[in-house]
Amino acid sequence: MANVKITELGAITATDAATDVIAVVDVSADATKKITVSNLLTTPVETQVTTQARTYTAAQRGDISAIAVAAGDTTKTLDFATANNFQLTLANTGSCELSNPDSLTAGQSGSIFIVQSSAGGHLFSYGTYFDFAGGTAPTLSTAADAVDRIDYLVRSATSIHCVFTANYS
Numbered sequence: 001m002a003n004v005k006i007t008e009l010g011a012i013t014a015t016d017a018a019t020d021v022i023a024v025v026d027v028s029a030d031a032t033k034k035i036t037v038s039n040l041l042t043t044p045v046e047t048q049v050t051t052q053a054r055t056y057t058a059a060q061r062g063d064i065s066a067i068a069v070a071a072g073d074t075t076k077t078l079d080f081a082t083a084n085n086f087q088l089t090l091a092n093t094g095s096c097e098l099s100n101p102d103s104l105t106a107g108q109s110g111s112i113f114i115v116q117s118s119a120g121g122h123l124f125s126y127g128t129y130f131d132f133a134g135g136t137a138p139t140l141s142t143a144a145d146a147v148d149r150i151d152y153l154v155r156s157a158t159s160i161h162c163v164f165t166a167n168y169s
Contacts, residue, residue, distance in 0.1 A: 016061045021033065022035055063085070065083035066089070067087065069090045069092050070092065071092060071093045074095070074096055076088065076098055077101060078102070080104055081105075084108060084109065086111075088115065090117055090122035095123040095124065096122070100130075105154060107135040107153075111152070112152065114140060114141070114147070114149070120142050120146060124140050128161050130162050139166075143167075148166045
């Protein structure tokens with residue numbers, strides 16, 4: 001088996017986690033060692049990846065999730081598991097509440113762009129998890145096509161610290 005290329009090996013479709021082994025080369029000891037599949041499974045991959053410090057050499061980015069706020073919408077709930085950045089385009093005829101988001105994870109941050117329609121004048125309020133400086137929710141720019149932005153940092157499962165900036169061009 002030592003002279004077989006990896007590309008020539010067959011795929012494993014099932015494994016006995018307790019008895020199947022994987023060869024590992026320990027370069028510092030100049031030795032080949034074996035580990036069982038069950039040893040690999042004792043620490044989930046998610047833990048192995050998220051508990052180590054990382055240095056990034058390229059920009060980390062994601063999409064801006066576009067969310068329409070339709071004429072009849074009275075509430076809109078964002079799912080923070082789907083994106084960090086959102087763009088809400090308002091077309092609501094009455095006031096609409098940005099409800100407390102789903103899937104909050106402490107440390108998540110991002111931006112929420114709030115865009116008025118070409119008619120403007122749309123109103124917006126915020127769920128109780130949104131915390132603004134001074135304890136007062138901001139008032140949106142209401143001119144046609146106005147763009148406001150909320151930058152946020154999730155502090156806990158029930159607290160999102162927000163900074164509001166109005167009237168981008």
